[in-house]
Every structure is written in structure tokens, then in C-alpha cells.
Amino acid sequence: MIQRIFTLSLITIKESINKKVIYLSIFFAFIIILVSRIFTSITPGAEIAFMTDIGLVTISFLGGVVALFLASDFIPDEIRKRTIYTVLTYPVRRFEFILGKFLGISGVVLLSHSLMSLIFLAVLSLSGGAVKCDLMIALALIYGTLLIFSSIVIMGSTFLSPLINIVFSLFFYLLGHLVTYIRHLSERMEDVFTKILLIFFSYIVPDLERFEVKDKLVIDSALPIGITGDCFLYAGVYIVCVMMLAYVAFNEREV
């Protein structure tokens, strides 16, 4: 089983390497991070904070673009090109197929994330900024959100068309950054049905706010101890749940 999952993730990585979205994202990350260095003059005295802010937002956004465009099309593409016919007539369980795809995409996202992070850290160092442990944690947490996001997109791709999946996944991603707001809103609601609905929704969408440490870094405040462990534990549990849902949807799908 492990060999099959590994083989499927490897073929996903090989196929992704040919996709232009990865190279474009890395190129744009390079440009934006470089340009941010030029514009540090608009924030005198806080140049490094400005660069950190722009760098982390860029890496997070472009990493999301890579995850979205790769993951939203992989399973539909296998069905459209019918390569799935041959694969599923081999001793491959459908959950192995989904898991292989997820791990492959996670690998590609990690690769592009690492390259963008390296560019960012290099430019930051050249500008006199220190590469602190907290900054590395922030980058790791961004990867955590990208993993969650990829799993949602893959789940959507098992039953939605790529375009609808992109909308669906972005909706989840955006709401994931508004979990606290949704919970506050539910407390203010008088209508019981709406209240329950909002509470339910706040637990369904991923709590991406807990991964959000950029503001703390910018004001040079220390990150809470154990945040990485907490966040990755949360990400792990959330991804397992999403993958199970993806399996349920894909298992009943005709190809």
C-alpha cells in the first residue's frame, strides 16, 4: 500500500513539474520581494518589518495560487484524459489514489514554498534583516495553511468541476480567516437557527487564524511557545477529516 501511494505521489510530482503555474509563481514572488526592497523608503525606520510583511503575504498568496491551480485540476484531468481508467484497473484503492495525489501536491507545494522562502530570506538578509527562528516558524505555519487548503481543493475536485471547485475552495479559505468573526457574530444572533448554523459553520471551515503570526512578527513580538505543534496537530486532524470526505465522494464516483 505504501509503495502504491508513494508511486502515485511521485507521478503527481513529475506531472506538476511541467506546469507553468509553479514557475510563474516563483518568478512573481522573486519580483514582488525584490520590489518590496525598493519601496522600503515609504516606511522609514521599519524597513525590515515592511519587507517581512510583504514577503510573508506574497509567499502565502502565491503558494495558495500554486495549490489551487494544481490541486483543482488533477483528478478532473485524470478523468478527462482517462488515464484514471488504467490506474484504477490496477490494484489501487480509491483512497490510495486520493492520498497519493494529496501527498504529491503537498510535495510540489513544499518545493515552490521552499524556493519562494529562500528568495525571501536571501533578499531579507541582503537588506540587513536577521533570519530569526520566529520567521522560520511563520514560514512553516504558512505551509501548514497551504496543506489544509490543498486538501480542501482536492476534496472539491472529487465531485466538482475545476471552476466551481476554485470558487468553493476560495470561499472556504476566506471564511477560514474569519472564524473568530463568525463566532462573535453567532453570539450576537437572536435567531436560534442562524446561531446554530453559524456555530456549525465556524467549526466546519478551517481555523486559519491560528496560523496567522505575521502581525506579531512585524511588531517584533515573541510567538507563543508550542504554536507550531498546536497548529500542525490541528492541520493534521483537519486534513484527515477532509481526506475521509474526499474518499467518500470519490469512492462513489463513476469514471
Next chain:
Amino acid sequence: MPIIKTENLTKVYKDFWGRPKTRALSGLNLEIHKGEIFGLLGPNGSGKTTALKLMLGLIFPTTGNVSVMGKPPRDINLKSKIGFMPEESYLYRFLNASETLRFYGQLLGLKGKELNNRVDRVLNIVGLDRVRTQPLREYSKGMSRRMGLAQVLLKEPEICVLDEPTIGLDPIGAGEIKDIIQELKNKGTTVLFSTHILSEAEPLCDRIGILYEGRLIAMGALTDILEVKDEVEVVKTRETLEEFYIRTIKNRDTSHFSK
């Protein structure tokens, strides 16, 4: 015991809202026996591919049952015993022949020397050994079909399901594929293939079934069904498969219109 058995197998494709759209297959009762070559014949759109996909567990029946070696077609243990060559060779075009077979071999759980030996042997059989490092996107249609067959042979399967195996091939390429099919039979492999090219089926098949508008309208051993008998059941002449096919479908159409 039949190696593949369908009972009243029906497939209705539905639209987005779950309403019936197309009845692709209606009440198919079929038994395929171990070691035979069974040809599933019929014009385009008659339900041949749907029947094969149901037997492979790629799609699910609306009603009825299908069993392969006595098990449901999605049984994971069955999958290494059944080779499937789709209508077109749907393979990863960015890989070369060697990488493709290694990929499928790894899905079978093969590794090391065993994997290498089997890849080499299969590439030799299908005659792609010399172009093994060329990406599949650069292959001609004939080479792609051979590659499709290679991934079937890699499994050393007990059952081969081939969907229009020679479609789009030149006479030499088609002849080579027919030779491989015959060789599979000689080794005891059961071969089920669909085609609408009758000249292909006649020399190869032990038995045939004709599908028309999703229904099985004729089935039997070629030697039996091609014999034309008189009223007292004395053999008078022998039809060609083409004559039998046209007569059967025309009869079907006449009875259909008279209703």
C-alpha cells in the same frame, strides 16, 4: 463456473439532476468461460464500452449484477488478474515507455530485478524496446496502442479486457496485436474484446455476442451461429460473420419497427 458473469445488467446514465438520460445497457446476461476468446460486437454506441467498464468496476450498474471470478469487480485482489486496454491508450504522455511500465509495475507491487525483467520482456514482446526512452507524446497511434497492450501484458493477467484493440492501426500493426491475442489464448488467458471490425473477430473468437442498442441480440459459438440450417435443422451453408451480423441487426430493426 464462468469467469465473468453478468445477470440482468442494466446501465442508465443520468443527468445532473439524477433524471435518466441514456439507457446504455439493458438486461445483459452474459457468461464468459475460462480460456476462451469472447468477442463483444456491435455498432458504435451499442453499449460495448459500457459493458466492459461495468465488468471492471469503473462504473456501477443501475440494476443487475456483474461478477468476475465470483467476486464483485471492484475487489482489490481481482485487479492484478485483469488487464484492461481502453479504446485509446490513455497513458501519461510525459513518461517514456520504460518509465510508464515501471510506474504500472510499482502499482502491482513489483520491485527490483523482477520489475526490470518484466519491463524488458514486455517491451520486447510489443516491439518497443528500441524506443523505450522516447516520451509517449512522440509516439504514433500504433506505438501508443502497443504501449497500451504492454501495460496489460505487464500484469500477466488471467483475463484480458481489450476495448477495440486494433482500432486506428495499419494492417501490420493490427495483425501483430491479433497474434498477441492468439498467443494469450494459447497460454490459457481469457480474452474479452470489443470490436466493430468483424473481419478481426471471425478468425480469433471462440464465441461472440452482438450488442445492439444496449441489448444482447445474439450470442454463441461462432461454429454454431454461422451455420444456416433448413427447416429440418440440416446444415445447408455457412455464413460469414459479416453476413450473420448484418442479418441479425436487420432482423432486429425490422421487428423493432413493426412494433
